[in-house]
Amino acid sequence: xxxxxxxxxxxxxxxxxxxxxxxxxxxxxxxxxxxxxxxxxxxxxxxxxxxxxxxxxxxxxxxxxxxxxxxxxxxxxxxxxxxxxxxxxxxxxxxxxxxxxxxxxxxxxxxxxxxxxxxxxxxxxxxxxxxxxxxxxxxxxxxxxxxxxxxxxxxxxxxxxxxxxxxxxxxxxxxxxxxxxxxxxxxxxxxxxxxxxxxxxxxxxxxxxxxxxxxxxxxxxxxxxxxxxxxxxxxxxxxxxxxxxxxxxxxxxxxxxxxxxxxxxxxxxxxxxxxxxxxxxxxxxxxxxxxxxxxxxxxxxxxxxxxxxxxxxxxxxxxxxxxxxxxxxxxxxxxxxxxxxxxxxxxxxxxxxxxxxxxxxxxxxxxxxxxxxxx
Ligand code: ADP
Ligand code: MG
Numbered sequence: 001x002x003x004x005x006x007x008x009x010x011x012x013x014x015x016x017x018x019x020x021x022x023x024x025x026x027x028x029x030x031x032x033x034x035x036x037x038x039x040x041x042x043x044x045x046x047x048x049x050x051x052x053x054x055x056x057x058x059x060x061x062x063x064x065x066x067x068x069x070x071x072x073x074x075x076x077x078x079x080x081x082x083x084x085x086x087x088x089x090x091x092x093x094x095x096x097x098x099x100x101x102x103x104x105x106x107x108x109x110x111x112x113x114x115x116x117x118x119x120x121x122x123x124x125x126x127x128x129x130x131x132x133x134x135x136x137x138x139x140x141x142x143x144x145x146x147x148x149x150x151x152x153x154x155x156x157x158x159x160x161x162x163x164x165x166x167x168x169x170x171x172x173x174x175x176x177x178x179x180x181x182x183x184x185x186x187x188x189x190x191x192x193x194x195x196x197x198x199x200x201x202x203x204x205x206x207x208x209x210x211x212x213x214x215x216x217x218x219x220x221x222x223x224x225x226x227x228x229x230x231x232x233x234x235x236x237x238x239x240x241x242x243x244x245x246x247x248x249x250x251x252x253x254x255x256x257x258x259x260x261x262x263x264x265x266x267x268x269x270x271x272x273x274x275x276x277x278x279x280x281x282x283x284x285x286x287x288x289x290x291x292x293x294x295x296x297x298x299x300x301x302x303x304x305x306x307x308x309x310x311x312x313x314x315x316x317x318x319x320x321x322x323x324x325x326x327x328x329x330x331x332x333x334x335x336x337x338x339x340x341x342x343x344x345x346x347x348x349x350x351x352x353x354x355x356x357x358x359x360x361x362x363x364x365x366x367x368x369x370x371x372x373x374x375x
Contacts, residue, residue, distance in 0.1 A: 045064065045066070045246050045247045045250065046064075046065050047062045047063055047064045047065060047233075047246075048062070048063045048065075048083065048086040048087060048090060049061065049062045049063075049090075050090040050093055050094055052094060052097065054097045054098070054100075054101045054236075055097075055100070055101055055104075055105075055212060055213055055216070055236060055237065056237075057213070057236065057237030058237065059097065059235065059236045059237070060233075060234075060235045061090060061093055061220065061232065061233070061234050061235075062232060062233040062234075063086045063089065063090065063224070063229055063231070063232050064231040064232065064233070064244070064245075064246050064247065065082060065086075066231050066244075066245070066246065066247045066248060067230055067231055067244065068082065070228040070229070070230050071085060071227065071228030071229055073228075074227070074228050086229070089223075089224065089227055089229060092223070093220055093223065093224075096216070096219065096220060096223065097216065097220075100212070100216045100219075103125060103127070103128060104128070104131075104208050104212050106151070106155075106205075106206075106207055106208075112124040112125055112128040112197075113128075113206060113207070113208060116128075116197050116199065116206060117151070117199070117205045117206060120198065120199050121196065121197075121198040121199070122196065122197065122198075123194050123195065123196055124195050124196065124197050125195070126193075126195050128195070128197070129184060129186075129195035129196075129197065131208060131211065131212065131215050131321075132148070132182060132184060132197055132206070132208075133184055134211070134215075134321065135148045135179070135208070135211055135325070136148075136179050136182055136184070138211070138322075138325045138329070139179035140179075141341075142325075142326075142329035142332075142333065142341065143333075144178075144179070144300055145300065145329040145330075145332040145333045146210070146325050146326075146328055146329035146332070147177060147178070147179050147300040148179065148182075148206045148207055148208060148210070148211070149176070149177050149178055149179055149181055149182065149204050149205070149206055149300075150177055150207060150298045150300055150303075151204075151205035151206045151207030152173050152176045152177050152203060152204050152205045152303075153165060153170055153173055153177065153298060153303045153304075154207050154209070154296065154298055155205050155207065156169070157294075157296060157298075157305075159285040159286055159287050159294075159295070159296065160285075160287075162287040162289065164289075164294055164305075167304075170302075170303040170304060171303070173203055173303060174302075174303050175201065176201045176202065176203040176204040176205075177204070177300050177303055178201070178204075178300075180200075181199055181200045181201035181204045182197065182198075182199065182200070182204075182206070183197070183198040183199075183200055184196070184197055184198075185198070209296075210280070210324060210325060210327075210328040211321055211324050211325050211328075212324075213236040213237055213238075213239040213320075213324055214239050214276070214278060214319075214320040214321035214322070214323055214324025214325065215320070215321040215324070216236060217234050217236050217239050217240075217241045217276065217320040217321075217324075218241070218276075218319055218320045218321050220234050220241075221234060221241050221243055221320070224243065225243075230243060230244040231243060231244035231245055231246065232244065233246070233252065238278060238279045238280075238284075239276070239278050239320055239323075239324055240254055240276060240277045240278065240320075241275075241276045241320050242254060242272055242273060242274065242275060242276075242277065243274060244273065244274060245273050251271050251272065251273050252271070252272055252273060253269050253270070253271055253371075254269065254270045254272065254277050255268075255269050255270075256268045256269065256270060256279065256314050256351060256353075256372070257279060257281070257283075257312070258357070259281055259282070259283040259311035259312050259353060259357070260283045260311070267353065267357065268351070268359070268367070268370050268371065268372055269370065269371050269372070270314075270316065270371070270372045270373070271371050271372070271373045272316065272373065272374065274318075275316050275317065275318065275374075276316070276317060276318065276319065276320035276323045277314060277315070277316050277323065278314070278315050278320065278323040278324045278326075278327045279312055279313065279314040279315075279327060280297055280312065280313055280327035280328045280330075280331050281311055281312030281313070281331075281353075282295035282296075282297060282305075282310070282311060282312070282331075283295075283311060283312070284296065286305075292307075293305075297328055297331050297332065298332075299332055300332070306331060306332050308334055309354050309355045309356075310331060310334070310335070310352060310353070310354055310355065311353045311354060311355055311357070312331075312352075312353045313327050313330045313331045313338065313350055313351070313352050313353075314327065314350060314351045314353075315327040315330065315342070315348065315349070315350045316348070316349040316350070316351075316365075316374070317345075317347060317348035317349065318347060318348075322348070323348070326341075326342070326348065326350070327350075329341075330342065330350055330352070335352050335354075335360050338350065338352065339352075339360065339362055342362045343362055343363050343364075347364075348362075349361070349362045349364055349365045349374060350362050350365075351365065351372060
């Protein structure tokens, strides 16, 4: 057990694009529960925090002690202190993360994703079925820009090893990239339903990398709300849910990372409560070859990293799985189609940053002195 005393400012830096820290943290296998003390001398906002390394990224979940009323009865009945209660919930969240990690890590032979990709037609966990069903719906919504069957080619991509399939191999795989190759079906017997996923095209592989963290963040948030904890900051890699508020009248300030600058350098900030914020950018996982920047957001049309004038897209909305999916999809769609799509969705917002560090943002956002907020 560690005791860390992290100043709030440093804390925000950690939140922003923590993916760049993941290389350093790859060696962290076990999860540390950090018992917090009041973190900021000025505001004295105290919380309990769980940190760990899952889903190939650094995670942090903070529970703020600012609304005892909502869980008071639960802890009284259980004869627990707040701290005991929060620690118990964080332990549960740690287990949830470990379970999801094992279920969806495509490299783990025990995972559902590995089974789907190798067996081609297999029974899966109900949640695996659900997230794939959602992913297929999202492919329709984004006219194919979002497509988990890009796993067919992203499997050959590794930024740290500077690997990508050659063009010949990719062109041979283009027909296998289509969400239409995913068949979902169920089988019910004696009141028990079994869920199946089948891949119809021979070389198709799926990869939940652009939606899983959002989905899991939503599950953590629902679990906390059901436990009477309404004020929490969940960060799974770049996937953030800022639930409730840190303290009465203190909104969350979430940084928007300046592309290619060291982690924690903000180009702008966002002032929000009760929203998820997710960024997809090309500066996160990339390498250069033949004068091209090869990054991890792929076009379903070319099977290659998307080539446009964008550095990143940040999406703000209520559901983190939708934000996660949209941040990737909007990047693929480009500014014009992406802004049209986001403006058609109720209470979803976005900020594009192009290669000249210019912003383009959706109708309902406003920007004042470098701070974005929802109108
Ligand atoms: P990160 O997971 O780093 O936060 P994203 O959410 O943008 O970033 O997801 C990128 C990952 O999603 C890639 O590593 C790849 O596995 C997968 N992916 C890449 N392009 C697409 C796409 N167009 N649709 C669906 N998944 C994609
Ligand atoms: Mg995404």
